[in-house]
Amino acid sequence: MRPARLLRWYPPAWRERYGGELLALIQDTVDEGRPTWRLRLSVVRGGLRERVHQAVRAGTAAAKRVSTGWLMTVVAGLILGSLPWNIKAPLPPARAWQATAALGALAGVVAFTGVCVLAGGLVAAPAFIAFLRERGWPKIRRRVAWAAGATVAAGGGLAGLFLGQRSMSSAQLSHSWAYGIGVVATSLALVAALGLWASAATATAKHLKLGTRARAAQPLLAAVTLTAAFAIVPANLIWLAAIQSSLAWLVVGVANLALLGVVTPRRIGQAVRQGRRLRAAASGRTTISPSAQRTPGRRRA
Amino acid sequence: MAPSGLRRPNDPPLLILVSLADGPKHGYALAKDIEDFAGVRLGPGALYGAITRLVERGLIEPAGGDDRRRPYRITPPGSAALAGALADMRQVTRTGLSRLGLDPA
Numbered sequence: 001m002r003p004a005r006l007l008r009w010y011p012p013a014w015r016e017r018y019g020g021e022l023l024a025l026i027q028d029t030v031d032e033g034r035p036t037w038r039l040r041l042s043v044v045r046g047g048l049r050e051r052v053h054q055a056v057r058a059g060t061a062a063a064k065r066v067s068t069g070w071l072m073t074v075v076a077g078l079i080l081g082s083l084p085w086n087i088k089a090p091l092p093p094a095r096a097w098q099a100t101a102a103l104g105a106l107a108g109v110v111a112f113t114g115v116c117v118l119a120g121g122l123v124a125a126p127a128f129i130a131f132l133r134e135r136g137w138p139k140i141r142r143r144v145a146w147a148a149g150a151t152v153a154a155g156g157g158l159a160g161l162f163l164g165q166r167s168m169s170s171a172q173l174s175h176s177w178a179y180g181i182g183v184v185a186t187s188l189a190l191v192a193a194l195g196l197w198a199s200a201a202t203a204t205a206k207h208l209k210l211g212t213r214a215r216a217a218q219p220l221l222a223a224v225t226l227t228a229a230f231a232i233v234p235a236n237l238i239w240l241a242a243i244q245s246s247l248a249w250l251v252v253g254v255a256n257l258a259l260l261g262v263v264t265p266r267r268i269g270q271a272v273r274q275g276r277r278l279r280a281a282a283s284g285r286t287t288i289s290p291s292a293q294r295t296p297g298r299r300r301a
Numbered sequence: 302m303a304p305s306g307l308r309r310p311n312d313p314p315l316l317i318l319v320s321l322a323d324g325p326k327h328g329y330a331l332a333k334d335i336e337d338f339a340g341v342r343l344g345p346g347a348l349y350g351a352i353t354r355l356v357e358r359g360l361i362e363p364a365g366g367d368d369r370r371r372p373y374r375i376t377p378p379g380s381a382a383l384a385g386a387l388a389d390m391r392q393v394t395r396t397g398l399s400r401l402g403l404d405p406a
Contacts, residue, residue, distance in 0.1 A: 018349055018352070
């Protein structure tokens with residue numbers, strides 16, 4: 001078997017990057033002779049190991065994407081499903097303070113999440129402007145158009161639901177197929193819009209040339225934003241429990257809050273350490289783990 | 302593996318980092334150098350598997366040259382990682398020798 005044919009054991013992408021070098025090494029090693037069985041076995045084993053490695057990495061990335069997508073869908077469904085449609089229902093006096101506190105917390109968390117997202121946008125703004133000036137818009141135009149389309153559809157659906165609520169009684173709404181289908185379609189459009197904007201943002205981030213400080217700030221900003229976004233669920237559940245006098249929703253809401261309290265310090269701590277590692281690696285002072293390198297806006301080598 | 306069954310410090314990534322510690326080398330030079338100082342003959346598959354992982358982790362990087370005999374050099378994070386690993390090994394070595402009564406220190 002000729003040395004070049006041995007390279008077929010490796011994945012195409014690996015061959016394109018390292019194939020020439022490996023072939024040169026094999027040729028230097030055999031020095032015009034025929035490759036020994038030991039050398040062939042080493043190359044075959046290396047190629048199979050590389051294929052397994054790439055398959056595992058691709059599988060892990062796909063699993064992460066799928067699990068994140070499902071998680072976001074479940075969170076969105078929980079929020080939409082637990083929304084109290086009958087907001088005008090009278091509150092039991094004993095629960096009024098809970099509703100007020102939970103509603104205040106809900107509004108606060110939503111506002112804080114918005115501020116975090118805005119801060120992230122401001123941190124990336126100079127790089128984004130530079131990207132647009134370098135004629136980067138065509139690279140993201142299609143994704144942004146899809147996201148804008150889904151947003152318009154979701155907005156239209158919400159407007160239709162609002163008009164339906166104003167023109168029909170509660171009894172009519174609960175028996176209206178059109179209204180039910182409208183709720184489902186609007187929910188799907190909202191989830192699609194969120195997913196498409198996230199996809200457009202991720203695609204844009206891959207093209208941005210962020211400075212060291214911006215890249216180091218990213219992990220902490222992402223952790224805080226994610227925590228704030230997830231805090232919406234327990235705040236919403238506790239509010240729902242208060243206005244419906246539901247012990248079950250209260251237990252689920254408090255359990256969610258407790259879980260968030262357990263997870264958040266660890267997540268924030270990891271983000272702070274990751275930011276430090278990124279800063280240290282940029283100044284060449286210490287090692288950087290593969291996970292720390294995988295930040296949005298950077299492609300791996 | 303040594304006759305006693307105890308493993309030698311022959312981890313390919315570690316050997317590559319040690320070899321690159323004194324300057325850039327291409328694949329064949331790396332294999333020969335490692336064979337000289339460690340007595341370990343790394344096959345082409347094992348060598349390039351380790352090189353791939355080290356490049357992915359940012360511990361080594363290509364140092365120019367032509368596509369076929371491309372030299373690699375150790376990066377600052379690679380130097381720090383190597384220093385840490387060697388310090389750990391030195392600690393184990395010192396402790397073992399001391400407990401066997403073979404190390405006067």
